[in-house]
Amino acid sequence: MDLINIFVKSIFIDNMIFAFFLGMCSYLAVSKKVKTSIGLGIAVVFVLTITVPLNFLLNKYLLEPGALKWLSPSLADVDLSFLSFIMFIAVIASMVQLVEMVVERFAPALYASLGIFLPLIAVNCAILGGSLFMQQKGFTNVWQSLSFGLGSGIGWMMAIVLLASIREKITYSNVPAPLRGLGIAFIITGLMAIGFLAFMGIKI
Amino acid sequence: MAKKKSKEILFDPLFENNPITVQVLGICSALAVTVKLMPAIVMALSVMAVVAFSNLIISFMRKLIPMRVRIIVQLVVIAALVILVDMLLKAFAYDISKQLSVFVGLIITNCIVMGRLEAFAMDNKPWASFLDGIGNGAGYGLILIIVAFIRELFGSGTLFGHKVIPQWFYDHGYMNNAMMLMPAMALITVGVIIWLQRSYMPQLTEKE
Amino acid sequence: MKFDRNSNGYTLIFMTVLLAVVAVALSGAFTFFKPFHEQNKRQEKMTDILYIIGLDQARLQKAAQSKGLSLNYDLIQKYFNQYIIKQLTLDNQGNPVQGINAFEINLKRELAKPAAEQHYPLFIARYNGKTYYIIPMYGKGLWDDIWGYIALEDDMNTIHGIKFGHKGETPGLGANITEKWFEDRFKGEKLFDPNGQFTGIDIVKHWKDETNKNDHKIDAISGATLTSNGVKAMINERVKHYVPYFNKLKKQ
Numbered sequence: 001m002d003l004i005n006i007f008v009k010s011i012f013i014d015n016m017i018f019a020f021f022l023g024m025c026s027y028l029a030v031s032k033k034v035k036t037s038i039g040l041g042i043a044v045v046f047v048l049t050i051t052v053p054l055n056f057l058l059n060k061y062l063l064e065p066g067a068l069k070w071l072s073p074s075l076a077d078v079d080l081s082f083l084s085f086i087m088f089i090a091v092i093a094s095m096v097q098l099v100e101m102v103v104e105r106f107a108p109a110l111y112a113s114l115g116i117f118l119p120l121i122a123v124n125c126a127i128l129g130g131s132l133f134m135q136q137k138g139f140t141n142v143w144q145s146l147s148f149g150l151g152s153g154i155g156w157m158m159a160i161v162l163l164a165s166i167r168e169k170i171t172y173s174n175v176p177a178p179l180r181g182l183g184i185a186f187i188i189t190g191l192m193a194i195g196f197l198a199f200m201g202i203k204i
Numbered sequence: 205m206a207k208k209k210s211k212e213i214l215f216d217p218l219f220e221n222n223p224i225t226v227q228v229l230g231i232c233s234a235l236a237v238t239v240k241l242m243p244a245i246v247m248a249l250s251v252m253a254v255v256a257f258s259n260l261i262i263s264f265m266r267k268l269i270p271m272r273v274r275i276i277v278q279l280v281v282i283a284a285l286v287i288l289v290d291m292l293l294k295a296f297a298y299d300i301s302k303q304l305s306v307f308v309g310l311i312i313t314n315c316i317v318m319g320r321l322e323a324f325a326m327d328n329k330p331w332a333s334f335l336d337g338i339g340n341g342a343g344y345g346l347i348l349i350i351v352a353f354i355r356e357l358f359g360s361g362t363l364f365g366h367k368v369i370p371q372w373f374y375d376h377g378y379m380n381n382a383m384m385l386m387p388a389m390a391l392i393t394v395g396v397i398i399w400l401q402r403s404y405m406p407q408l409t410e411k412e
Numbered sequence: 413m414k415f416d417r418n419s420n421g422y423t424l425i426f427m428t429v430l431l432a433v434v435a436v437a438l439s440g441a442f443t444f445f446k447p448f449h450e451q452n453k454r455q456e457k458m459t460d461i462l463y464i465i466g467l468d469q470a471r472l473q474k475a476a477q478s479k480g481l482s483l484n485y486d487l488i489q490k491y492f493n494q495y496i497i498k499q500l501t502l503d504n505q506g507n508p509v510q511g512i513n514a515f516e517i518n519l520k521r522e523l524a525k526p527a528a529e530q531h532y533p534l535f536i537a538r539y540n541g542k543t544y545y546i547i548p549m550y551g552k553g554l555w556d557d558i559w560g561y562i563a564l565e566d567d568m569n570t571i572h573g574i575k576f577g578h579k580g581e582t583p584g585l586g587a588n589i590t591e592k593w594f595e596d597r598f599k600g601e602k603l604f605d606p607n608g609q610f611t612g613i614d615i616v617k618h619w620k621d622e623t624n625k626n627d628h629k630i631d632a633i634s635g636a637t638l639t640s641n642g643v644k645a646m647i648n649e650r651v652k653h654y655v656p657y658f659n660k661l662k663k664q
Contacts, residue, residue, distance in 0.1 A: 022310070025229060085290070086284065123315060177402075182228060183395050187395035190392035270418055276427075287438055294449050298452040298456070
């Protein structure tokens with residue numbers, strides 16, 4: 001598995017939204033305007049790119065069965081993998097907090113446009129999902145996990161920006177009243193997912 | 205907020221205030237597990253247990269939790285409960301836990317859980333919070349089960365793994381719709397459910 | 413003194429107590445449930461292996477019922493020990509290795525090691541007067557991991573039974589590798605050519621000739637070419653490890 005393959009696959013084929021429905025809550029809630037959706041998208045890319053490799057290291061050197069071998073050979077049988085959920089979510093929550101503080105301190109302009117989205121992200125399933133999929137896929141080095149995190153983030157961002165552009169246009173159409181808003185958003189996403197099936201099986 | 209009766213707390217979230225179709229919460233992990241009916245039911249029960257018990261625990265602690273760290277406290281409680289559920293499934297429902305894979309873990313970030321903790325458990329008594337959790341879990345489960353029923357019936361021609369569409373149909377050219385098994389059709393099914401629900405409950409229609 | 417639940421000291425104490433309680437509770441639960449988890453995994457492995465030599469769940473159930481027993485872990489283990497007469501661990505050169513329990517080998521972790529350090533488990537079964545060689549397999553499908561078991565007849569050439577598992581192949585397409593009709597396509601196919609050269613199995617799109625069991629070819633699942641390719645690679649690569657050992661056995 002080389003890096004580019006993982007990257008392209010995680011954008012188009014294993015797309016967080018279209019293949020796994022992860023991060024749907026904020027995806028549907030924040031996709032009314034293209035501009036805000038870009039903001040949230042960037043925040044997701046940012047946080048995924050940081051947390052997936054971090055959690056990879058955490059998993060490799062702390063949680064996996066036999067991961068503690070580097071500390072002392074007698075710990076080779078320790079299996080802490082049952083703690084992964086709690087550790088991953090702790091890393092994500094604290095990373096989001098940290099990113100928020102750093103951005104606020106050093107890039108006030110970016111903070112003004114991104115800041116409101118960051119707290120939303122700690123509870124975005126796409127972020128935790130990224131780490132859990134990373135754990136399942138058994139990447140061998142940190143670069144693979146980095147490429148996966150970045151790709152998943154970009155895939156998510158692409159999905160939300162696309163949906164937002166469609167939803168901006170659809171306000172001019174005559175959608176049946178009960179379907180307006182949430183209903184039609186679901187159906188549009190479904191149709192987009194069918195379109196994305198075309199990418200299935202791409203190998204680079 | 206006026207005090208609601210237990211019955212309302214329990215039954216409101218089933219239809220009028222359904223977490224998925226009205227509150228738009230918890231869709232994330234909902235759809236990927238609805239290819240077959242059985243995993244969907246197990247998922248629904250797991251979410252119900254996690255919402256109910258985390259509501260209960262947080263409600264007991266609500267006067268003790270430092271406000272600044274309340275999100276982290278909530279996450280810790282939820283994560284601990286989800287880990288317990290995951291262990292239980294792996295021990296007693298091994299086959300289904302394999303099918304659910306990462307989606308059990310994703311209950312942690314299921315917005316229903318966090319949403320109910322913030323909106324209800326933080327300022328209500330334990331018993332009411334517990335009922336609220338059961339109600340919302342059931343509302344979530346209801347949609348999950350409806351979607352899974354439709355997808356399994358038309359996608360595989362089975363229910364709970366048993367064939368229900370008679371052979372006669374297949375002999376006359378009926379075919380299972382493999383499209384129903386794809387993620388895309390889950391979204392469209394939910395869209396149609398929302399459409400139907402809002403046609404009967406016009407007060408829920410969104411204004412643009 | 414007035415109780416202030418937002419003071420730093422209190423926050424710290426609260427978090428420490430909470431985390432301690434959670435950690436203790438979870439470790440307790442984990443130690444309690446671990447035996448169940450491991451038993452489930454072992455049971456699955458044993459059922460899969462018994463399945464491919466011809467002892468499927470229904471047959472085991474019947475056998476258990478005729479003795480008035482219910483089919484539980486202990487009984488499955490008993491059948492497993494009765495029919496699996498030998499468990500071998502082979503090294504990369506096909507030589508049996510002592511001291512490593514074949515049943516406990518985690519193939520995924522084994523294959524991540526450098527080739528020279530890999531060990532491969534081999535199970536030898538005897539059922540209805542015939543000997544079978546059972547090889548566990550592991551590989552990649554279209555989306556994620558796939559795995560399985562293959563049972564060879566006592567000529568170490570003809571496929572007697574096969575079983576696949578997968579983590580996330582496309583439902584209705586690639587996921588069909590677990591269906592019986594796909595397994596049946598493999599039965600009777602040969603892995604070696606008449607000269608004894610390892611040829612493996614080719615999975616070909618729209619292969620109509622299913623009756624010829626000597627062509628090393630079977631029909632792919634339509635619409636699931638990439639999963640089929642993964643299955644093909646998995647069978648051929650995993651069985652290859654055992655060729656040196658089989659060659660030695662055949663010479664004897």
